[in-house]
Amino acid sequence: xxxxxxxxxxxxxxxxxxxxxxxxxxxxxxxxxxxxxxxxxxxxxxxxxxxxxxxxxxxxxxxxxxxxxxxxxxxxxxxxxxxxxxxxxxxxxxxxxxxxxxxxxxxxxxxxxxxxxxxxxxxxxxxxxxxxxxxxxxxxxxxxxxxxxxxxxxxxxxxxxxxxxxxxxxxxxxxxxxxxxxxxxxxxxxxxxxxxxxxxxxxxxxxxxxxxxxxxxxxxxxxxxxxxxxxxxxxxxxxxxxxxxxxxxxxxxxxxxxxxxxxxxxxxxxxxxxxxxxxxxxxxxxxxxxxxxxxxxxxxxxxxxxxxxxxxxxxxxxxxxxxxxxxxxxxxxxxxxxxxxxxxxxxxxxxxxxxxxxxxxxxxxxxxxxxxxxxxxxxxxxxxxxxxxxxxxxxxxxxxxxxxxxxxxxxxxxxxxxxxxxxxxxxxxxxxxxxxxxxxxxxxxxxxxxxxxxxxxxxxxxxxxxxxxxxxxxxxxxxxxxxxxxxxxxxxxxxxxxxxxxxxxxxxxxxxxxxxxxxxxxxxxxxxxxxxxxxxxxxxxxxxxxxxxxxxxxxxxxxxxxxxxxxxxxxxxxxxxxxxxxxxxxxxxxxxxxxxxxxxxxxxxxxxxxxxxxxxxxxxxxxxxxxxxxxxxxxxxxxxxxxxxxxxxxxxxxxxxxxxxxxxxxxxxxxxxxxxxxxxxxxxxxxxxxxxxxxxxxxxxxxxxxxx
Amino acid sequence: xxxxxxxxxxxxxxxxxxxxxxxxxxxxxxxxxxxxxxxxxxxxxxxxxxxxxxxxxxxxxxxxxxxxxxxxxxxxxxxxxxxxxxxxxxxxxxxxxxxxxxxxxxxxxxxxxxxxxxxxxxxxxxxxxxxxxxxxxxxxxxxxxxxxxxxxxxxxxxxxxxxxxxxxxxxxxxxxxxxxxxxxxxxxxxxxx
Numbered sequence: 002x003x004x005x006x007x008x009x010x011x012x013x014x015x016x017x018x019x020x021x022x023x024x025x026x027x028x029x030x031x032x033x034x035x036x037x038x039x040x041x042x043x044x045x046x047x048x049x050x051x052x053x054x055x056x057x058x059x060x061x062x063x064x065x066x067x068x069x070x071x072x073x074x075x076x077x078x079x080x081x082x083x084x085x086x087x088x089x090x091x092x093x094x095x096x097x098x099x100x101x102x103x104x105x106x107x108x109x110x111x112x113x114x115x116x117x118x119x120x121x122x123x124x125x126x127x128x129x130x131x132x133x134x135x136x137x138x139x140x141x142x143x144x145x146x147x148x149x150x151x152x153x154x155x156x157x158x159x160x161x162x163x164x165x166x167x168x169x170x171x172x173x174x175x176x177x178x179x180x181x182x183x184x185x186x187x188x189x190x191x192x193x194x195x196x197x198x199x200x201x202x203x204x205x206x207x208x209x210x211x212x213x214x215x216x217x218x219x220x221x222x223x224x225x226x227x228x229x230x231x232x233x234x235x236x237x238x239x240x241x242x243x244x245x246x247x248x249x250x251x252x253x254x255x256x257x258x259x260x261x262x263x264x265x266x267x268x269x270x271x272x273x274x275x276x277x278x279x280x281x282x283x284x285x286x287x288x289x290x291x292x293x294x295x296x297x298x299x300x301x302x303x304x305x306x307x308x309x310x311x312x313x314x315x316x317x318x319x320x321x322x323x324x325x326x327x328x329x330x331x332x333x334x335x336x337x338x339x340x341x342x343x344x345x346x347x348x349x350x351x352x353x354x355x356x357x358x359x360x361x362x363x364x365x366x367x368x369x370x371x372x373x374x375x376x377x378x379x380x381x382x383x384x385x386x387x388x389x390x391x392x393x394x395x396x397x398x399x400x401x402x403x404x405x406x407x408x409x410x411x412x413x414x415x416x417x418x419x420x421x422x423x424x425x426x427x428x429x430x431x432x433x434x435x436x437x438x439x440x441x442x443x444x445x446x447x448x449x450x451x452x453x454x455x456x457x458x459x460x461x462x463x464x465x466x467x468x469x470x471x472x473x474x475x476x477x478x479x480x481x482x483x484x485x486x487x488x489x490x491x492x493x494x495x496x497x498x499x500x501x502x503x504x505x506x507x508x509x510x511x512x513x514x515x516x517x518x519x520x521x522x523x524x525x526x527x528x529x530x531x532x533x534x535x536x537x538x539x540x541x542x543x544x545x546x547x548x549x550x551x552x553x554x555x556x557x558x559x560x561x562x563x564x565x566x567x568x569x570x571x572x573x574x575x576x577x578x579x580x581x582x583x584x585x586x587x588x589x590x591x592x593x594x595x596x597x598x599x600x601x602x603x604x605x606x607x608x609x610x611x612x613x614x615x616x617x618x619x620x621x622x623x624x625x626x627x628x629x630x631x632x633x634x635x636x637x638x639x640x641x642x643x644x645x646x647x648x649x650x651x652x653x654x655x656x657x658x659x660x661x662x663x664x665x666x667x668x669x670x671x672x673x674x675x676x677x678x679x680x681x682x683x684x685x686x687x688x689x690x691x692x693x694x695x696x697x698x699x700x701x702x703x704x705x706x707x708x709x
Numbered sequence: 710x711x712x713x714x715x716x717x718x719x720x721x722x723x724x725x726x727x728x729x730x731x732x733x734x735x736x737x738x739x740x741x742x743x744x745x746x747x748x749x750x751x752x753x754x755x756x757x758x759x760x761x762x763x764x765x766x767x768x769x770x771x772x773x774x775x776x777x778x779x780x781x782x783x784x785x786x787x788x789x790x791x792x793x794x795x796x797x798x799x800x801x802x803x804x805x806x807x808x809x810x811x812x813x814x815x816x817x818x819x820x821x822x823x824x825x826x827x828x829x830x831x832x833x834x835x836x837x838x839x840x841x842x843x844x845x846x847x848x849x850x851x852x853x854x855x856x857x858x859x860x861x862x863x864x865x866x867x868x869x870x871x872x873x874x875x876x877x878x879x880x881x882x883x884x885x886x887x888x889x890x891x892x893x894x895x896x897x898x899x900x901x902x
Contacts, residue, residue, distance in 0.1 A: 019806055026814030027802040029749015029789035033815060036748035122743065123734040193753045193761055193815040193867050242751070242815030243867050274754040471813030471868045598809050602870055606812060609869035634758040634865065642858040643839075645871040 013480040013490045017598035020476045021495070022240070022469075031240045034212035035197035035271050042199070043072050044122045045260050045270035046129035047252065048115040049279055050107045053627025054141035054345045057105040060115055061133040068131065070124035072264055076115040077102045081259050087225045090218050090507070091447070096316045098280070098348050100226065101252045102259070107136065108315050109347045110628040111279020116256040118268055141345040143627050145311045147182065147288030152309050152342040157319025159339075159356075163327055163393045166334030168292075171303035175294030177374040178303075183291065183363035183692045185322075187311075187620040187629070188284040189637060190352050192470075194242020195277060200257040201267035209236045211254055214244045215507030216500040217466045222250035223258060239498045244470040244508060246351035247281040278632040282350030283620065285310035285320040287359045291367040294332075299375045299382045304332035306364055309340045316348040317341060322360030325673075328560055329364070329441055330383075331392035345627060351509065353610060354669040357442055358676070362614070362694060365438035365677035370690065378421065379681070380407045380566075383439050391560040399561040399660070402590030403439060405653040406566035410437075410588035413651075414568040423688035431572035431581075434686025438674035440565035444592065444665035445512045448550040449505035451520035453482070453528050454542040460492050462542075463524075467497040467517045468508040472668055473599030474517070480595055481518045481662070485525030503546070511563070511666030514595065516549070518662040523547035557659050563591035563670040564655075567608065567678035573686045578698030580683055582612050585648045585675070590655035592665030604650030604671040611675020612648075613640035619695050718782040722747065723791030731778045737771075738762045740778035741788060749789040749818045753865070760864035763819040763826070764788045770826030772863075789818035792825065801825050801881040810877035812868035820864045824878045827860045828885060852882050 025031035062074035080102035085095050101113045114134055119125035154161040172178055198211040207229065213219045216236040224231040241248065253270040260268040272280055287310050294303035310320035323337040339356075352358075372379040384404055390397055411417060419435055420426070426433040451465040463482045469475040475495055483490040496502065506516035524547035531543055568586040573579070587608050594600045617638040620629045631637065650671065657663045680691045689704040719728045722745060729744055738755070741747040741764070750773055753761030757775040764773050765787040792799040801824050804810065811817040831852055836843040839859035840850040850856055857875050866874065 019809065022814075023806045023809075023811075024798075026811055026817050027789075027798065027805045027821060028793055029747075029818045031814055032748060033751070035752070036742070038746055038748075121732060122739055123732045127734070191867055193759065193813065193865065194751070195753070241813060243813040245867070271752075274756065274758075471811075473812070599812075602809055602812055602868070602873060605872055606869040609871060613869070633756060634754050635756075639865060639867060640869060640871075641862045641865055642871050642875065643862040645858070645869070647854075648872050 013483040014593065014595050018476055018480060018490060018596055019598065020473060021479055022475055033194055033240045033242050034199065034210050034238060035269065037199065037210045039199055039201065039267040041266045043118045043120065043260065043264055043266055043268040044125040045116050045118045045257060045268050046125040047113050047256060047270065047276060048117060048129045048132050048134065049276060050110060050112040050114050052107055052136045052138050053110040053143065054139045055107045056137040057107065057114055057134060058137050059135040065117060065128045065132050068128045070120035071117060071128045072120065073118045073260060074115055074132065075102060075256065075259055075263065077104055081227065081262060083226045084228050085226065089222050089225060095222060095226065096348050098316065099250045099252055099255050101255055109313060109345050110626065111347060113252045113256065116260055116270065118260050118264060141627050143344050143346050143622055144624050145286055145342065145344060147309050149309065149342040152340040154338055155317060155319045155341040157321050157339060159321050159324050162338045164336045168303055168305055168334040168336050171334035172292060172294040175302050176297040177295050177371060179291065179293040179367050179370045179374065181291060181367060181370065181692055183289045183366060185287045185359040185362060185694045187286045187622060188352060188614065188618045189278060189620055190245040190247035190281060191277065191634065191639060192243025192245055192247060195272045195274060196248060196251055196253050196281060197269065197271035198254040198257045199267055199269040200261040202261060202265065205233065207234045207258065209254060209258065211236050211238050212241050212248055213238050214248045214468050214470055214509050216468065216498055217504045218507050219250055219254065220500040223254065226255060227258060236500045237498055238468060241468055241470040245353045246355065246509065252280050274634060275632045278620065278629050279347050282348060284352040285312065285349040287320055287322050289322055289363040291363050293367050293371045295371055295375060297375065299377045299385050301330060301332035301386050303334045304330055305336045307338045308360060309342060311344055311346060312341050313346050313348040314343050318349045320349060320359060321356035322363065324356045325360035326364055327393040328391055328562060329439065330386050331388040335392055354442060354672045357673045358614065361438065361440065361674045362676045362680065365674050366680050366692065369436065369681040369684065379437055380411055380416065394560060396558060396560045399559040399657050400655055401564065402653055402655050403564040406564055406588045406590050409653050410566040410568055410586055414586045416568065423685050428572065430574055430576065432575055432686040433570065433572055434682045434684065435568065435570045436678045436681025436685055438567045438677035438681060440567055440670050440674035441562045442511055442670035442673055444515065444561040444563055445510055446516045446519060446553055446556065447506040447512055448548065448553050449516045449520040450503040450546060450548045451517065451524045452502065452544055452546045453524045454544040455528060455532055455538055456542045457538045457540050460494065461486055461488060463493060463495045463521055464502040465497055465517055465520060466500055466502040466505040467513060469497060470508045472508065472514065472603060473596055474508065474514055476599060477514050477595040478517055478521060482521050482525060485522045486529065511669045515662060515664040515666055518664055519549045519552060520547050522662055523549055523552065563589060563665045563667065565589040565670050565674065567674045569678040569682045571679060571682040571686055573683055573701060575687065578701035580616055580696055580701060582679060583646050587650045587671060589650065589652045589670060591652060591667045591670060592655050592657055593663035594652055595664065600667055601650055603667045605648045607669060607671020608648055608650060608675045609640055609645050610672040612644065612679060614694060615676035615679035616695050617644065716779055718779055720778065720781060720786060721784065722786045723788060733777065733779055735778045736774050737776040737778050737781045738773035741773060747788050747790055751815055751818055753816065760823060761816050761819040763823045763864065765822055765826050768829060770823050789822055792821065799825065800884045801878065804877035804881040808873050808877045808880065810870060810874040812870050816864060816866045820866065820874055823861060823864045824881065828882055852879065854879065
């Protein structure tokens with residue numbers, strides 16, 4: 002045992018720290034879900050439907066069961082029954098996509114129809130590919146249009162429609178009007194680690210080693226689905242190879258639990274990269290119409306943003322692209338509307354900056370068009386339209402430092418020297434241009450629990466069911482805990498990724514680090530009250546727990562957001578239509594930055610997602626067979642090294658006195674507005690607007706032809 | 710005699726010999742991961758498109774998912790687990806750690822193995838599509854950020870830690886060869902045009 006003593010004040014938050022698990026990650030020692038060994042492991046391989054709509058007539062499992070090493074073929078005829086009639090985390094009902102093998106209906110191409118389990122991965126794969134499934138094929142419809150007659154206004158994670166003022170009257174009275182359609186394609190998350198889960202029963206308890214964005218979230222879903230006591234389910238996910246919104250509860254965990262239950266041995270189910278196109282969720286394509294009306298000085302009189310997205314027939318997910326204007330810009334008449342149409346496709350889901358990423362592309366491009374029409378600098382136009390309260394909510398802002406982002410960014414980027422005229426700069430065969438856009442993302446927090454133990458050796462152990470999906474959360478929480486405990490970071494061990502640590506917010510919505518930090522700070526405060534000088538710490542340590550449910554409920558309701566100013570310089574080859582980003586700069590106001598070393602990567606990573614969205618990413622779905630063409634990473638292009646030039650991010654001071662930790666969240670704001678900045682730069686280079694993503698060479702060439 | 714679908718092979722991995730029976734369909738990647746418990750080598754796509762499973766085979770970078778284990782017999786295989794010497798990280802590993810050349814870490818073993826293989830290719834005078842002068846007499850091209858980006862483009866990082874990966878590779882190259890003309894402007898932090 003030891004005796005506590007007063008320690009000198011140290012401040013870890015705000016200083017750069019290498020990741021606490023960094024050595025494990027650079028030596029290969031870090032074990033991700035599919036890396037954890039199990040004795041007697043069975044390998045599961047999902048069999049997905051080859052038709053886009055229909056019914057399963059028969060599954061010829063008998064010959065496959067005779068194949069070497071095959072242990073089981075699971076399908077709707079014998080799989081355990083699941084309960085899907087519940088509301089899970091944040092009141093969200095389960096996506097029936099995860100409720101596999103419950104009936105003979107095939108609602109989209111790539112629907113899981115069976116799981117084959119075998120002794121080795123080779124045997125499982127061959128048997129899965131040999132399984133003959135006979136379908137009654139029904140006609141399908143996957144053709145998505147903005148004027149689809151079946152679209153309807155839908156709420157999703159925000160109200161579907163907001164409306165104030167007389168839109169038509171304000172548009173008629175405007176000196177300048179922009180009225181354009183913008184589209185974004187189907188996009189996929191594709192974290193580098195494919196989804197993988199191993200399930201087993203151990204002493205009456207279900208154990209799942211998984212790759213997810215929230216271990217207690219997965220416990221809640223599995224307990225509900227299988228009608229189990231949540232206390233009898235444990236989910237661990239120590240290291241997670243990226244998520245971006247795709248790693249919740251999906252078919253593979255449910256299939257693994259079913260197989261482990263039936264076979265009474267550990268079973269691993271990993272998605273293949275092509276299977277992820279159907280089963281990991283995706284971002285819906287959007288068709289957006291933006292109408293802006295302004296006085297000659299650029300002040301907005303009318304703002305109308307309408308977005309249509311696509312969802313599956315079995316689950317309504319709304320890509321709320323029209324929501325971004327609700328907090329960014331005010332106008333005398335202000336109308337936003339999110340609509341959705343149900344088609345025979347897999348369920349879309351949250352993907353990095355859901356709504357904001359595609360919505361900001363449309364809105365921030367439209368603002369650039371308005372600036373051109375009014376003859377006003379695009380930054381000045383935005384600053385003239387800075388609202389003093391929430392345009393729709395009427396609530397005050399908890400800090401809105403967008404102006405500081407633009408001022409700092411403009412100076413560093415050299416914006417002041419910019420000639421606003423398009424198509425007047427050349428570098429050899431390249432036309433050059435620069436563009437800008439604004440960014441924002443909501444800063445939320447959700448209830449979490451944490452436990453901190455003052456160990457007998459003077460160290461501290463923090464336990465919280467947080468997830469580090471690459472954000473640096475484990476390290477950030479170590480710094481937050483160190484400061485809250487008045488200890489050095491190397492005296493603090495933060496353990497995460499285990500549902501046994503109690504309920505906590507997921508790594509999502511840019512809410513994780515703030516939510517977890519609130520819980521850790523609360524526990525640390527209580528613990529320090531226990532540790533008055535002279536306190537004797539017993540061998541088992543002194544442990545305190547926190548629960549921030551009441552604290553979160555008591556937070557002042559304000560417009561609380563991160564902000565950013567995005568800048569891009571591009572080069573466009575008018576002969577080939579090739580667009581190259583030459584440099585990007587983002588300046589953000591995102592609350593307190595916990596670890597500058599890892600925060601920079603969160604911002605630049607988001608910005609590079611913006612480059613990727615602007616120029617590369619597009620899943621093309623074939624209307625004839627209903628699936629994506631070329632469902633792999635050779636055909637679905639994401640930015641790679643050679644696509645990414647000098648990309649820099651920095652931040653301005655952004656304090657939030659009403660918040661105990663002052664953290665706003667940085668995982669998503671980096672992508673917001675980034676694609677618009679690139680598109681606006683392409684206009685500045687070529688004089689031709691690009692309103693449809695991605696900005697492919699053929700679009701640059703076609704647009705140039707139209708313009709000529 | 711029936712058709713044999715498995716063989717006993719000996720793999721030389723990180724300086725150790727492993728004799729094991731393998732299914733002929735087993736890839737080098739699955740042999741490393743599922744049979745030898747060397748799970749540092751990651752499976753990102755299993756079809757040669759992402760680079761996460763990059764290892765060195767006889768010193769050259771190879772995607773382990775596109776090579777059968779039986780074809781790797783007798784060759785010297787180096788995985789991420791074999792890059793540190795004793796407790797000392799390889800300079801590329803150290804630079805990734807210090808400069809945060811990763812986020813989720815899943816592509817990292819492949820990025821590091823690829824960088825180590827790439828630096829050897831560069832030192833041997835192999836040109837790339839970004840090289841100004843590809844004549845053998847020109848010698849190794851200056852290892853600019855553009856050269857590093859071009860040569861590392863087979864390794865995807867969806868977290869998009871590319872800027873710090875390029876910095877890390879440049880720093881390791883500098884440490885490896887102090888006279889290297891590596892352009893480290895990616896580290897300079899300058900922003901104005």
